[in-house]
Amino acid sequence: MQPARRPEESLLAELNPEQRAAVTAPDGPILVIAAAGTGKTRTLTYRVAHLVARGVDPERILLLTFTNRAAREMLDRARALVGEAVGGVWGGTFHHLANRILRRYASLIGYGCDYSILDRDDSRSLIRECIQRLGIQRRHFPKPDVLAGLFSTVRNRGEDLEKAVADRFDTRWFDAGDIRRVYTAYEERKRRINAMDFDDLIINVVALMEEHPQVLKRYQEQFEHILVDEYQDTNHLQAAWIDMLAAGRHNLLVVGDDFQSIYGWRGAEYRNILDFPKRYPQARVYMLETNYRSTPEILEVANICISGNPEQFQKRLRPVRSGDGHRPVAAFVLDGHHQAEYVIDVIYQLQGEGIPAREIAVLYRAHYHAMELQLEMFRRQIPYLLTSGVRFFEQMHIKDVCTVVRLAHNPRDFMAFSRLLRLLNGVGERTAEKIWAALGESFDPLDDERQKEVGRQLPGTAQPDWNAISSAILRCRTKSPHISAGDLIQALTDTFYRQYVLASFTDAERRLEDIAEVIRFAATFPDIESFVSQSGLLSNLEAEPDHPAYAAGRDAVRLSTIHQAKGLEWTAVIILWLTRGMFPSQRSVRAEDIAEERRLFYVAVTRARSRLFLCCPVHRRERNGGLSRCEPSPFLSELPEGVVEVQRELNRYW
Numbered sequence: 001m002q003p004a005r006r007p008e009e010s011l012l013a014e015l016n017p018e019q020r021a022a023v024t025a026p027d028g029p030i031l032v033i034a035a036a037g038t039g040k041t042r043t044l045t046y047r048v049a050h051l052v053a054r055g056v057d058p059e060r061i062l063l064l065t066f067t068n069r070a071a072r073e074m075l076d077r078a079r080a081l082v083g084e085a086v087g088g089v090w091g092g093t094f095h096h097l098a099n100r101i102l103r104r105y106a107s108l109i110g111y112g113c114d115y116s117i118l119d120r121d122d123s124r125s126l127i128r129e130c131i132q133r134l135g136i137q138r139r140h141f142p143k144p145d146v147l148a149g150l151f152s153t154v155r156n157r158g159e160d161l162e163k164a165v166a167d168r169f170d171t172r173w174f175d176a177g178d179i180r181r182v183y184t185a186y187e188e189r190k191r192r193i194n195a196m197d198f199d200d201l202i203i204n205v206v207a208l209m210e211e212h213p214q215v216l217k218r219y220q221e222q223f224e225h226i227l228v229d230e231y232q233d234t235n236h237l238q239a240a241w242i243d244m245l246a247a248g249r250h251n252l253l254v255v256g257d258d259f260q261s262i263y264g265w266r267g268a269e270y271r272n273i274l275d276f277p278k279r280y281p282q283a284r285v286y287m288l289e290t291n292y293r294s295t296p297e298i299l300e301v302a303n304i305c306i307s308g309n310p311e312q313f314q315k316r317l318r319p320v321r322s323g324d325g326h327r328p329v330a331a332f333v334l335d336g337h338h339q340a341e342y343v344i345d346v347i348y349q350l351q352g353e354g355i356p357a358r359e360i361a362v363l364y365r366a367h368y369h370a371m372e373l374q375l376e377m378f379r380r381q382i383p384y385l386l387t388s389g390v391r392f393f394e395q396m397h398i399k400d401v402c403t404v405v406r407l408a409h410n411p412r413d414f415m416a417f418s419r420l421l422r423l424l425n426g427v428g429e430r431t432a433e434k435i436w437a438a439l440g441e442s443f444d445p446l447d448d449e450r451q452k453e454v455g456r457q458l459p460g461t462a463q464p465d466w467n468a469i470s471s472a473i474l475r476c477r478t479k480s481p482h483i484s485a486g487d488l489i490q491a492l493t494d495t496f497y498r499q500y501v502l503a504s505f506t507d508a509e510r511r512l513e514d515i516a517e518v519i520r521f522a523a524t525f526p527d528i529e530s531f532v533s534q535s536g537l538l539s540n541l542e543a544e545p546d547h548p549a550y551a552a553g554r555d556a557v558r559l560s561t562i563h564q565a566k567g568l569e570w571t572a573v574i575i576l577w578l579t580r581g582m583f584p585s586q587r588s589v590r591a592e593d594i595a596e597e598r599r600l601f602y603v604a605v606t607r608a609r610s611r612l613f614l615c616c617p618v619h620r621r622e623r624n625g626g627l628s629r630c631e632p633s634p635f636l637s638e639l640p641e642g643v644v645e646v647q648r649e650l651n652r653y654w
Contacts, residue, residue: 022286028284029252036293061225109211131144209244234268236272297326336617357555361572364559384558426461455467
């Protein structure tokens with residue numbers, strides 16, 4: 001049975017004045033700045049329903065989102081409001097729409113309309129084939145996955161490939177011109193096999209409309225109204241395409257929040273939303289500032305923090321909820337270990353107040369910030385669900401650098417030996433097995449003769465790196481009779497693995513930060529054995545479904561990076577490592593970087609409905625085992641007295 005179509009008056013009665021103004025705005029360009037928790041999705045949904053209710057043909061409405069799920073949910077809600085006619089709306093992602101158009105017109109730009117769409121694995125395989133065809137066999141040449149990420153970034157941002165290569169790689173190891181050759185071969189190969197990768201869908205649909213104005217005109221006439229969700233997350237190319245489609249009628253409504261633009265690192269262009277009124281001088285701007293999620297005390301922290309960014313649409317979140325007497329807490333603790341103990345005490349306290357574990361989230365700037373906490377929660381048998389990826393010591397790069405430590409602890413650890421050797425150029429599983437057998441199934445990385453024996457067995461392509469690694473490890477041994485886990489990891493990283501990361505991973509900087517943190521973490525252990533034992537416990541949690549920390553489908557505390565928490569909310573939120581260099585990140589030296597870090601903090605704060613805890617360790621463990629003083633994050637130090645309840649826990653966990 002079809003839902004009854006409701007009178008428009010009853011629809012509008014369900015909106016607050018801010019939402020109603022945006023929903024009923026007259027035709028023309030419209031910018032809706034929807035602050036956190038103010039009903040962005042509701043406003044966009046009701047705008048679609050309002051257009052249909054006033055007689056706009058649904059097939060002439062285009063709704064662009066970043067996930068197909070978001071489009072389906074909005075259209076389902078709109079259908080419940082105004083009936084089945086909404087089914088005619090063109091809704092979906094940018095790539096979905098591009099594919100729909102290209103299936104009809106691809107022949108105009110030299111493709112068959114039956115083109116294939118390459119997934120990531122297909123793209124990597126095709127790039128690998130191009131490298132092989134070109135005969136490129138250079139030490140530390142970037143791997144296909146890294147090149148795929150580089151090509152994607154350059155194309156979406158309109159950057160110069162040569163400059164991007166110079167910024168990204170240490171080109172002493174290979175000819176930078178080879179990357180241009182691979183890129184050219186990859187583009188030619190895709191056309192030859194009639195295939196497009198994911199980026200090509202947007203690139204080619206823009207090229208189609210630029211080269212064939214009649215196609216552009218057809219869709220300008222088709223779409224009488226264009227609506228775009230999460231506009232602050234669009235990249236340069238997506239925004240340009242939207243402007244092309246809207247150029248005919250200018251009935252373009254974009255919804256987003258410049259305060260929540262946190263994806264610059266993956267190509268989102270913050271200026272798209274900021275410059276919208278400049279590109280459309282006649283645009284009407286509507287602000288949604290009534291927050292339905294958080295208490296006044298939490299919103300005050302968010303408002304004060306974000307006001308520190310000068311270049312933005314200034315707005316102030318206004319709470320609907322009344323205060324509950326709980327000010328956000330700023331907790332100053334001794335170091336990362338004591339921070340973990342404090343967080344667990346807070347979790348127990350909140351559960352004692354009746355807040356279930358699933359309504360408690362611990363958020364952090366980077367994955368390694370939660371390392372001590374994961375270990376402590378494991379020790380205390382506290383269930384948690386890690387929504388920010390695999391557990392820290394299960395990550396590929398962490399397992400890689402820990403191989404030398406595992407072998408120093410257990411020379412019969414074939415898995416560590418094989419993993420270490422297979423990092424080297426030209427070494428596969430069979431070669432590793434053969435060398436292992438020749439060594440008598442035992443290898444101590446601190447034994448000079450054993451290292452030389454491995455070098456004699458390795459293929460020539462692997463020997464330069466192995467010689468560098470072995471020399472560095474032996475220098476560690478001669479420098480100190482009590483070599484540490486951190487020393488071994490540092491030696492492997494400095495001589496080989498840093499360059500390996502740059503050539504192998506698209507997120508090399510993050511992985512190198514993780515490794516640096518492992519070295520600091522290792523300094524807290526008295527010997528190699530204790531480090532191996534504790535890291536082994538953490539890396540094996542996933543294999544123990546009966547352990548409380550294995551919390552899938554259970555009532556468990558959520559641990560997440562802030563980026564992956566965007567769009568979610570919890571009753572209580574705990575934010576870790578609010579110190580300068582951690583949050584904001586050490587890499588944030590430019591003004592625009594600090595601005596994005598501030599927006600990231602704003603997103604974290606506004607995930608909390610009722611309780612907020614801000615953790616600031618005053619010391620951090622260094623690689624040599626010593627402690628360095630931490631300066632509080634400016635996001636904390638800028639808060640006026642009285643906004644947060646200050647707890648100084650420096651003596652509590654001695």
